[in-house]
Amino acid sequence: MxxxxxxxxxxxxxxxxxxxxxxxxxxxxxxxxxxxxxxxxxxxxxxxxxxxxxxxxxxxxxxxxxxxxxxxxxxxxxxxxxxxxxxKDHVKQRKENQVRTDHRQKILERDGNACVRCGVSAGDGEAELTIHHIVPVSDDGSAEPENLATLCSDCHSSVHDEYGSGEVFYSTNTGFWQWVREGDRGFDPHHTQQNLDTF
Ligand SMILES: [Zn+2]
Known part of the structure; x- marks a missing residue:
């Protein structure tokens, strides 16, 4: 050189x-x-x-x-x-696939009306609770309860921010729950079967 x-x-x-x-x-x-x-x-x-x-x-x-x-x-x-x-079609589909209101309510109830990771609840000041698709809709993630989790807006943006709004930092479902467990609450609704039975 x-x-x-x-x-x-x-x-x-x-x-x-x-x-x-x-x-x-x-x-x-x-x-x-x-x-x-x-x-x-x-x-x-x-x-x-x-x-x-x-x-x-x-x-x-x-x-x-x-x-x-x-x-x-x-x-x-x-x-x-x-x-x-x-x-593009998959983006449109995502928009159509937005979580229905009644469904959203059930997910919130299942997750105890609080962020599964940090535990912030709807009553805590500024916190806004959002429903997160664990497998992104752009990767054919479904709107089934198993693929949805309640996150506060802060936790939700740390999942997506670095990668733009459609992408997530983890590559597997397990990766997502691993990250959830690192939080203050670390709640996994799938470990409490009775919560899933409400669907
Ligand atoms: Zn949170």
Whole structure:
């Protein structure tokens, strides 16, 4: 490598590449000003960018310009005829597969109206209880009680945050319950059969 670095031709090329990358960054900033509009939502802005530059624009660039999570553009699909974007089928299905209200109530009751991991309950100040799909819907996770668990909003976001809203940090069901056990409450409803019998 040492020899290559001292090579004049390499030096010159390397400087050119750096300069071009800087220029490309500038062009993207400019493109953002021209195409991206405050009047449009993120989804519509992504559609406008794809309509203008094609879908080959790297998601990381799109995310930067539109100010969304890097995985968000990957959930969308572009329709060249209408020049609009829509959610991919599995994302739509997730939206349809949202836990029904009565079902949600049963899960909350089963889990004692508290976060299975940290034990924060609905009555504790700011805590908001959410129903988590252990196997994500995007990975064909079901809306059956076995696949659902009550988490407070804090615990829920620590499951998802690093990986974007659709992904989780664990790779197996066991991994999820392991993480739950590390919390202050560490409650596993599946170990108390009577709770499951209510379904
Ligand atoms: Zn919690």
């Amino acid at each position: 040492e020899e290559i670095r001292e090579n004049d031709e390499y030096q010159e090329l390397s400087e050119k590449i750096t300069a071009l990358q800087a220029e490309l960054d500038e062009l993207w900033d400019h493109a953002a000003e021209v195409i991206v509009s405050d009047d449009l939502n993120k989804k519509e802005n992504i559609g406008a960018l794809w309509a203008a530059f094609g879908e080959d624009v790297p998601n990381s660039r799109v995310a930067e310009v539109v100010d969304c999570h890097e995985q968000y553009p990957g959930r969308l699909v572009f329709n060249p005829e209408t020049e609009t974007v829509d959610y």
